[in-house]
Amino acid sequence: MSHTIQILVGVSILVSTVVIAAIFWWVGSRTQPQQDYKSVTERGYRLRREYFWGLLIVSILLFGVGIYSFPYPQIVESRVTGKPFVVKVMSSQFMFDMSETEVPRGWVRFDVMANDVNHGFGIYKDGWLIAQTQAMPDYVNRLYVNFTEPGKYEVWCLEYCGLAHHIMMTEFEVK
Ligand SMILES: [Cu+2]
Incomplete structure (x- = not known):
C-alpha cells in the first residue's frame, strides 16, 4: 500500500517538474524586444487588481461554506x-x-x-x-x-x- 503511494508521489513530482519546465521554456521562447513600460504596467496592475478581488471573493465564499466542516468541537458538537x-x-x-x-x-x-x-x-x-x-x-x-x-x-x-x-x-x- 505505502509502495503505491510512494510511486504516485514520485510520478506526480516528475510530471509537475516537466510541466513547470515546459512553462519556463514557453515563456522563454516568447521573449520580445523591450516594450513601452507604461503599456505593460497598466495591464499588469489591472490583472493584479482583478486577481486580488477574485481571490478575496472566492476565499470568503469557500470559508463560508467550509467553516461548517471545520473540526472545531463547537461546530462538530452541533452535528453529534x-x-x-x-x-x-x-x-x-x-x-x-x-x-x-x-x-x-x-x-x-x-x-x-x-x-x-x-x-x-x-x-x-x-x-x-x-x-x-x-x-x-x-x-x-x-x-x-x-x-x-x-x-x-x-x-x-x-x-x-x-x-x-x-x-x-x-x-x-x-x-
Ligand atoms: Cu510524542
Whole structure:
C-alpha cells in the first residue's frame, strides 16, 4: 500500500517538474524586444487588481461554506446525534492512559489531556489517520469521532515529545 503511494508521489513530482519546465521554456521562447513600460504596467496592475478581488471573493465564499466542516468541537458538537460515549485520555512520556479500551460504534468524545509536555493524539485505522488533536498540559481538548467501522484502531503520538516519542502508542477497539 505505502509502495503505491510512494510511486504516485514520485510520478506526480516528475510530471509537475516537466510541466513547470515546459512553462519556463514557453515563456522563454516568447521573449520580445523591450516594450513601452507604461503599456505593460497598466495591464499588469489591472490583472493584479482583478486577481486580488477574485481571490478575496472566492476565499470568503469557500470559508463560508467550509467553516461548517471545520473540526472545531463547537461546530462538530452541533452535528453529534444522541449522547456521545466519553473516553478520558491522559498522555504522558511515553504512553496514553485511556479510560476505555472498547468503544461502541457511533459518536465518541475523547477528552484529551497531558500531564507533562505537549503530545499529539492521532487515531489510525489500517495505517490511515482518521482524526487527531493536541494533548496539552492544563487543557482538555475534546475530539469527536463518529465511528462507523468496527475493529482495531491505533493511537500514535503526533508531536515530538522526547526520546521515546516514536514508540508512544496505544490501541482500542470499536465494537
Ligand atoms: Cu510524542
